[in-house]
Amino acid sequence: MDNTAVALVGLGSYLPPQRITNETLCARLDTTDEWITSRTGIRSRYWAGPGVSTGDLAVEAGHRALKSAGLEAGAGAVDLVVLATTTPDNPCPATAPDVASRLDLGHVPAYDIAAVCSGFLYALAAASSHIHAGLARRALVIGAETYSTILNPTDRTTNVIFGDGAGAVVLSAVPGEETDGNGLLLDMDLGSDGSGRNLITIPAGGSRQRATTPAPAADEHYFTMQGKQVFTQAVNRMTESSQTVLDRLGWSADQVDWLVGHQANVRILNAVARGLGIPEERAVINLDKVGNTSAASIPLALADAAADGSLTPGARVLLTAFGGGLTWGSVALTWPDIIPA
Ligand code: COA
Numbered sequence: 001m002d003n004t005a006v007a008l009v010g011l012g013s014y015l016p017p018q019r020i021t022n023e024t025l026c027a028r029l030d031t032t033d034e035w036i037t038s039r040t041g042i043r044s045r046y047w048a049g050p051g052v053s054t055g056d057l058a059v060e061a062g063h064r065a066l067k068s069a070g071l072e073a074g075a076g077a078v079d080l081v082v083l084a085t086t087t088p089d090n091p092c093p094a095t096a097p098d099v100a101s102r103l104d105l106g107h108v109p110a111y112d113i114a115a116v117c118s119g120f121l122y123a124l125a126a127a128s129s130h131i132h133a134g135l136a137r138r139a140l141v142i143g144a145e146t147y148s149t150i151l152n153p154t155d156r157t158t159n160v161i162f163g164d165g166a167g168a169v170v171l172s173a174v175p176g177e178e179t180d181g182n183g184l185l186l187d188m189d190l191g192s193d194g195s196g197r198n199l200i201t202i203p204a205g206g207s208r209q210r211a212t213t214p215a216p217a218a219d220e221h222y223f224t225m226q227g228k229q230v231f232t233q234a235v236n237r238m239t240e241s242s243q244t245v246l247d248r249l250g251w252s253a254d255q256v257d258w259l260v261g262h263q264a265n266v267r268i269l270n271a272v273a274r275g276l277g278i279p280e281e282r283a284v285i286n287l288d289k290v291g292n293t294s295a296a297s298i299p300l301a302l303a304d305a306a307a308d309g310s311l312t313p314g315a316r317v318l319l320t321a322f323g324g325g326l327t328w329g330s331v332a333l334t335w336p337d338i339i340p341a
Pocket of ligand 1: 030225226229268
């Protein structure tokens with residue numbers, strides 16, 4: 001029986017400096033601040049400027065997470081880097097090895113995870129599995145995105161929703177006897193349904209519809225989303241997955257101090273809270289400031305909630321996400337005594 005537990009021991013986040021308000025978008029798209037705010041809850045988002053890559057944001061967030069964990073960047077700081085992203089620096093190779101190298105972490109295993117908006121929770125599960133298997137003692141887990149690079153500039157629906165950013169945590173092996181201590185990852189649930197693959201997709205550029213000959217239409221390289229169907233799926237999957245974790249842990253809804261859901265849409269987050277019987281005031285919301293940052297969404301929400309004093313040591317936290325694939329997942333943890341960077 002594995003006697004190792006896994007704890008979150010550091011948290012860092014980074015947003016690129018260019019803030020895009022609803023008013024900025026209204027100037028070039030047929031939309032209004034009223035529509036965006038009432039349909040999504042989003043008021044602004046950040047976009048990386050030309051030449052800034054997902055890896056650049058990931059390095060900043062990774063550096064900050066190491067600092068928050070009291071670690072110096074350098075060989076031996078961590079034994080693993082897992083990077084969740086939908087917008088890697090290149091189709092090949094993965095971005096994680098470059099991020100590990102730029103953080104001077106030595107020749108550690110490093111790989112990307114592609115689970116779209118659920119990516120960060122998939123990455124937490126992968127990294128904690130490495131630790132449980134004895135393959136790593138400490139892992140840097142990053143969610144980083146530059147959706148601004150894949151949005152169709154003429155698609156008003158996706159332009160108003162998505163933002164860029166990066167968040168990262170350090171996970172560490174701790175003795176298994178500390179079964180209810182601060183920062184412990186207590187349970188996880190992951191799932192997928194590939195029959196819904198076309199609801200969120202970039203049609204071209206992969207092996208099914210190649211970027212070379214015959215060249216696809218330019219707009220087939222952009223991100224597309226069937227908003228209404230995604231909305232329903234997101235509410236149902238996040239609610240069911242969260243409930244699975246609550247049931248397994250024996251937690252009732254009122255034992256959850258904070259629900260930190262993927263920041264897709266305030267109406268989705270409120271519906272998930274209602275479905276679980278958790279008061280909406282206990283759902284962390286920061287999408288008004290950053291929009292939907294996909295794989296970066298949950299660590300950015302954690303960073304905001306920690307910074308404003310909502311997340312206090314020992315708080316029972318339920319993370320839940322849904323994304324393209326379709327994919328979904330939930331993770332329960334107790335909040336650690338850390339200072340996010
Ligand atoms: N500004 C103004 N009008 C817009 C608009 C915009 N930015 N985007 C879409 N519209 C229009 C549509 O064209 C449609 O017009 P029509 O009725 O004339 O056809 C109308 O608004 C209503 O569109 P609809 O799709 O029914 O709106 P909605 O209430 O479902 O909200 C989303 C649209 C995208 C906000 C919503 O479906 C959503 O949030 N879906 C989930 C998205 C998401 O979270 N994705 C990531 C999950 S991981």
